[in-house]
Amino acid sequence: MPKVLVSDPIDQVGIDILSQVAQVDVKTNLPPEELLQIISDYDALMIRSGTRVTKEVIEAGNQLKIIGRAGVGVDNVDVPTATRRGVLVVNSPEGNTVAAAEHAVAMMLSLSRYIPDANQSVKGGQWDRKSFTGVEVYKKTLGIVGLGKIGSHVASIARAMGMRLLAYDPYLSMERAEQLGCQLVELDFLFQEADYITLHMPKTPETYHLINAEALNKMKPTTRIINCARGGIIDEEALVEALKQGKIAGAALDVYEQEPLQAESSLRSLGKQLILTPHLGASTEEAQVNVAIDVAEQIRDVLLGLPARSAVNIPGLRPDLMEKLRPYLLLAETLGNFVSQLAGGRIESFHIKLQGDLATNESQPIVIAALKGLLSHALQERVNYVNANIEAKERGIHVVETRDATVKDYTGSLLLSATGPLGTHSVTGALLGDNEIRITSIDEFPINVPPSRYMLFTLHRDMPGIIGKIGSLLGSFNVNIASMQVGRKLVRGDAVMVLSLDDPIPDGILSEITKVNGIRDAYTVTLPEN
Numbered sequence: 001m002p003k004v005l006v007s008d009p010i011d012q013v014g015i016d017i018l019s020q021v022a023q024v025d026v027k028t029n030l031p032p033e034e035l036l037q038i039i040s041d042y043d044a045l046m047i048r049s050g051t052r053v054t055k056e057v058i059e060a061g062n063q064l065k066i067i068g069r070a071g072v073g074v075d076n077v078d079v080p081t082a083t084r085r086g087v088l089v090v091n092s093p094e095g096n097t098v099a100a101a102e103h104a105v106a107m108m109l110s111l112s113r114y115i116p117d118a119n120q121s122v123k124g125g126q127w128d129r130k131s132f133t134g135v136e137v138y139k140k141t142l143g144i145v146g147l148g149k150i151g152s153h154v155a156s157i158a159r160a161m162g163m164r165l166l167a168y169d170p171y172l173s174m175e176r177a178e179q180l181g182c183q184l185v186e187l188d189f190l191f192q193e194a195d196y197i198t199l200h201m202p203k204t205p206e207t208y209h210l211i212n213a214e215a216l217n218k219m220k221p222t223t224r225i226i227n228c229a230r231g232g233i234i235d236e237e238a239l240v241e242a243l244k245q246g247k248i249a250g251a252a253l254d255v256y257e258q259e260p261l262q263a264e265s266s267l268r269s270l271g272k273q274l275i276l277t278p279h280l281g282a283s284t285e286e287a288q289v290n291v292a293i294d295v296a297e298q299i300r301d302v303l304l305g306l307p308a309r310s311a312v313n314i315p316g317l318r319p320d321l322m323e324k325l326r327p328y329l330l331l332a333e334t335l336g337n338f339v340s341q342l343a344g345g346r347i348e349s350f351h352i353k354l355q356g357d358l359a360t361n362e363s364q365p366i367v368i369a370a371l372k373g374l375l376s377h378a379l380q381e382r383v384n385y386v387n388a389n390i391e392a393k394e395r396g397i398h399v400v401e402t403r404d405a406t407v408k409d410y411t412g413s414l415l416l417s418a419t420g421p422l423g424t425h426s427v428t429g430a431l432l433g434d435n436e437i438r439i440t441s442i443d444e445f446p447i448n449v450p451p452s453r454y455m456l457f458t459l460h461r462d463m464p465g466i467i468g469k470i471g472s473l474l475g476s477f478n479v480n481i482a483s484m485q486v487g488r489k490l491v492r493g494d495a496v497m498v499l500s501l502d503d504p505i506p507d508g509i510l511s512e513i514t515k516v517n518g519i520r521d522a523y524t525v526t527l528p529e530n
């Protein structure tokens, strides 16, 4: 019988499902070294956010077939290592949506009426009605940052409470926001206008410390801010200072830069203007039943040799088809991610052309992989091989899929084109002999470069001196160039320059690059580590 280790508290219904096919050991609060020691005995691991599944754990788990996250976030799992070792990672992208949204709304109301402190005061024997005069949310402005599943549900509740809704989401169309009753605005406007700000986006390099001292300075002294998304989106030090100085009126946090929150954290020293809960967003009976069933069923199915319905890293395909398509799935996902960034993220339409040997009906999973890549910058681990199509539809992205078997420059290649705020951009890619990914054109300019973590592109006039200028400019920002290639159709005509960089591209560099004589446009792309 296969063995499953459950290392975080999971609802009994999940254990019962797993017990149909496996021996289930529930061992919560394991010290990391103990997990490392015992993991080699197990075929599956079921977790929540409490267990850190590091590279070492996955490598030590030489029997591991599947890691099931009873919840959404897999930021505690080293997914690239799992993928490399063929370990499936599955989650439950929607099981706790309502719970997290309701927690955010509860935080907003608690902040407005000082409920936690008033409760504490009465239980402490007092009858103080004066210190706890609150404010109403009715007719106030709520700024929702990240209008995905949870943000949308918060919007519908807040609308019913008579709030005016603003939203900032760089990956969502105006129409979708309007359907949800929200006015899509720029972030600075939201910071300046909102009485309440609630965060519902993933933690990414883009959102890390999005709420910092500068952002807090833009808010009104009456603003209250709620974070039930991920720790690290708010700079905690800056928040403590802003609250102490009365720059904003209050904050409510469910998630922290470091969890569990350290005993000595300065957050613990603040008064009634700050409410803290210990990552309880998903902790309702209903959500825990939803996620436990969702994930336990997937683990059970995979242990029985069946596909998983919500795999984060590997689609549920027949093993023979999977073997054949795997390199192309990675190609499609990489190109999808790439072209969405070139087009500016908020994609309106997307065209995928399967060329050469890929122009068959068997290659449908490649289309899904490209959509997953297209949405992954915005949705991170919440987009998977199952929901990518639905997510694209819900976001109003017009998807066109064509096939052309006559293109023969590689055995099989993909041409992806996306339209977004930065216009229409296209990228073509193929695999070389040993399944190495090559980008073979950008915006129809022929090139031949492997994708890398940090990339910079320019559209420019092919003229002497331009490459040197870009090189010096990057040098002055201390950015090291790993490789560089120019693609052009005509000598001294238009051209693209593609640079692979060793370092992330600092803010402000693109505007400097576009000032260089001859440069028409510049773009950056950051791809996930493989």
Ligand SMILES: NC(=O)c1ccc[n+]([C@@H]2O[C@H](COP(=O)([O-])OP(=O)(O)OC[C@H]3O[C@@H](n4cnc5c(N)ncnc54)[C@H](O)[C@@H]3O)[C@@H](O)[C@H]2O)c1
Pocket (backbone or CB within 6 Å): 072, 073, 093, 096, 097, 100, 145, 146, 147, 148, 149, 150, 151, 168, 169, 170, 171, 172, 200, 201, 202, 203, 206, 207, 228, 229, 230, 254, 255, 279, 280, 281, 282, 283, 377, 378, 379, 380, 382
């Ligand atoms: N506290 C909890 O227990 C708990 C429970 C569930 C989910 N969460 C967290 O809540 C967050 C939202 O989850 P969801 O299920 O709604 O995800 P989702 O993927 O449905 O929505 C996320 C939204 O954020 C947007 N986004 C991406 N980058 C952005 C940026 N830079 N600025 C603004 N918006 C951006 C995306 O376009 C998307 O619409 C995640 O961080 C998730 O991990 C927390």
Ligand SMILES: O=C(O)[C@H](O)COP(=O)(O)O
Pocket (backbone or CB within 6 Å): 048, 049, 050, 070, 071, 072, 073, 074, 096, 279, 280, 281, 282, 283
């Ligand atoms: O990502 C999630 O699903 C939430 O953060 C909930 O985490 P939890 O399952 O540890 O409560």
